[in-house]
Amino acid sequence: MDIRKVAAKAKVSTATVSRTINNSDAVAPATAVKVWAAIRDLNYHPNTHARSLSSGKSHILGLIISDITNPFFPDLVKAFETVAIERHYEVIVTNTEYSPERTKLCVSRLLNRKVEGIAIMTSEMEPSLIEQVQRAGVPIVTLDTGTPGKRFSNIKLDYAGGVRQAIQHLVGLHHERIAFIRGPQRLKSAQIRYDAYLKVAKQHNLTTSSSLVADGEHSIEGGFTAMLNLLPQKPTAVLASNDLCAIGALHALQQKGVDVPGAISIIGFDDINFSRHIRPELTTVRIPRTEISRLAFEALSSSSDSENGREWTIPTELVIRRSTGPCQRNRS
Amino acid sequence: MDIRKVAAKAKVSTATVSRTINNSDAVAPATAVKVWAAIRDLNYHPNTHARSLSSGKSHILGLIISDITNPFFPDLVKAFETVAIERHYEVIVTNTEYSPERTKLCVSRLLNRKVEGIAIMTSEMEPSLIEQVQRAGVPIVTLDTGTPGKRFSNIKLDYAGGVRQAIQHLVGLHHERIAFIRGPQRLKSAQIRYDAYLKVAKQHNLTTSSSLVADGEHSIEGGFTAMLNLLPQKPTAVLASNDLCAIGALHALQQKGVDVPGAISIIGFDDINFSRHIRPELTTVRIPRTEISRLAFEALSSSSDSENGREWTIPTELVIRRSTGPCQRNRS
DNA sequence: CCTATTCCTGTAACCGTTTACACCAGCGCG
């Protein structure tokens, strides 16, 4: 069941079979028909390893994420897989688990498998690793990290736009004391969200006193304690750096008997699946993960050898559900 | 940077380098040292495709799941990846998305990549596909599906045990009207859970009238409407086939102003991550996914050519949290 | 009608390993 058998059956050379498989236009239509018939009859599937070895193309893409257990990632992974297999690529997903050591391992695993591109969807990645990939001549696309260069594209998320929409929404509901639950500052994306909050809040002449900011560590527990710390400051609305934080904050308020959105409004960030299933359903800034995956794939597959990487910006969008409402304190 | 360069640098033949890499005991310790030094100096990494081609071993495992977006799977995937890479295997994860067509594609993708084993962690899989894999000589391990055979192992979950613990827990709290929210009956695992409910409830002389059973489709929405249907039957406790169903039921009760666990107790199944983060925290029957992955890997890697598959049974365990409490109606 | 070009196909080298087999040195033993 190798290419030679097919060649024999179709009465052509292996070269012709190979060309046929690869849709080379150098093969006469009539011949192609014969070859395809033989392939079907023999139920022949080319050996991908042999193919990769001799052609140098593995048709595998690498996807690096932090942790598949983090609800942000499954959608991303699924969408990436979907578009990749549509184009007949295989994908290997690796979890860094936020550990530099493990991240190193992820990269070398992918490089060893001779992937044709790596989508790095996590921001904690040492520059030296990126360089290593570049030296290997493998295209890269990152999320919110670094500046594009040779075979290096970047996808930027317009966090500021989402934050602006969120704050405008709250201001429209007459909120003035809007607190912020911050993510870990070592994450670039968390940093940007915080900066955007600061900037937009100021533009609206809102208090941004540091007492209105708490650290939520991007986890439910973190959001919970952050909200507890925030409570004495009497905010009327809270913007969280993360849906998990927002959910944690929600729990804290429910435990304290504070009504949401009656007394306090809450807005999250990401729009993970569960946000729609929480009570009250969470108003949140959606990050379009399907779009990101699609673009990431595009970036990798268009990064042919000498071409320079590009940079895209993807908008984020406020999804209004039930955790936000008019500010009671400032009414009338 | 291929094996020849290493051989030259170490002043040995490529065969010796190869043997060294593969820890063959036929190489003299002193030689091995020389070779490893050369490898390190040259920063040499063997070409995995060449290796797979000539040895016939790809060192890749396939993992078939339904949908990474279903919160049951991420833990499973993560654990599988962890143990696999510990043993220097790569893993390709594929989502069937509950579609037979796509499932077929998953299998052929994996077969094309010459995986050395496939873990099928989803029950909707046509027997013809399984046969196809077996004909290809690739070891299989399934979850709750089929009977073990040549290169075919199976992992069974003791759902009945978990259901028994759950019902005993409720009975201990003086509950008598225990309703059940059923999963889709085409899923074997859902069927087994339902059967176990029926059996154990009868053993305890509880009503199992069909009016106390509703279909929840294993989703939050399904659980929600199922609970609404169940409400007129005045159950004092509800056992759900799935955490998602349980969460949906919880929402329904909260919306109707029914206190949990004050008026009605709820128990879920699976112990997905979010169960701990719901209010009230969900009492649930845990399915030990890490354990499953570990065993699945073991099954695959021990399924050497002629060896017959094995069958394991993994216990499930009731995790008591805050969604269950004493039955008020039957107290004194 | 001859030559140049185009189109299609085949031959064979090569991709980077593994591994069967051959070989040789050194050793134990009768």
Added chain:
DNA sequence: CGCGCTGGTGTAAACGGTTACAGGAATAGG
């Protein structure tokens, strides 16, 4: 001392494709 082993190493043939190059047939152009 000669023989058979054993242990370590090298040679070279696979593994199953791709592709540079060569070459023959058919077509076009003069």
